[in-house]
Amino acid sequence: MPYGIMWRRHRRAFHEHFHANTVHRYLPIQVKETQAFLRRLLKTPQNFMHHIRHIFGSTIMSITYGLPVLESDDPYITLAEEVLQGASEAGIPGTFLVDLLPFLKYVPSWFPGAGFKRKAAHYAAINAEVANQPFITVxxxxxxxxAIPCILTSLLEEFPGNEELGRAEEExxxxxxxGIAYLGEQPYLWI
Structure with a gap:
């Protein structure tokens, strides 16, 4: 995104909710999720990694979207993990033939050797779903x-009425x- 009014508005919106003087607002959610984490850990200590992934996912979902997270097989966390899987696959140099033969980026997706295009389209759709699904729910x-008060509800309620940006841009x-707050936390699910 180039520097401009949209970039500044994104930065301002994020900063309003995630600077050092505002994070204390999220302490009650963190305490509640930590208590639930400790209860689950006492019950099934052998599922430690699952419990760790769950506390990170449920905490950020509660803070960002005000949505509860299922104990297991939560659709939001499953989608986010799939996006991360795609990003980690794409981030390894040489994984796809296009890394070695850059002209392949111009061939159609049905062409042999262009499977990377189909994978990219698949992960792009999942990435959009990760951002859209909880947004639409909220x-x-x-x-x-x-709606439970959360970052997204406050963002949606506080549209500044900017003449340069319409309601669609503010949404x-x-x-x-x-989405950035939620997906930015997700790498911790891969501990």
């Missing part, structure tokens, strides 16, 4: 009046800010 709950900024 938007619906906000319209119904049942995009809210969606992106929440």
């Amino acid at each position: 938007q619906t709950k906000l319209a119904e009046g049942t 995009l900024i809210s969606r992106n800010t929440a």
Whole structure:
């Protein structure tokens, strides 16, 4: 994203909710999730890694979207892990033939050796779903009046009425800010 009004608005929205003077707001959620983590750990200590992944995912989902996370097989966490899998695959040099033969980026996706294009499209769709699915859920709950206060609800409620940016752009900024907060935490699920 080039530097401009959209970049500055994204940065401002993120900074409003994640600077040193505001993180104390999230302490009650962190305490609640830590207590639940310790109870689960006492019950099944052999599932330590699962419990660690769960506390990170549930804490950030509660803070960012105000949504509960299922004890196991949560669809939000499963999608985020799949996005990370794709990013880790793509990040290894030489994984795809296009790394060695750059002209392959111009061939159609059905062409032999262009499987990387199909994988990229697959992971792009999942990445969009990771950002859109919880956003739409929170938007619906906000319209119904049942949304739990969280970062996304405050972003959606505090549109500054900027003349240069319309409502669609402000929703995009809210969606992106929440998505960055959520996906930015996800590498910790791979501990």
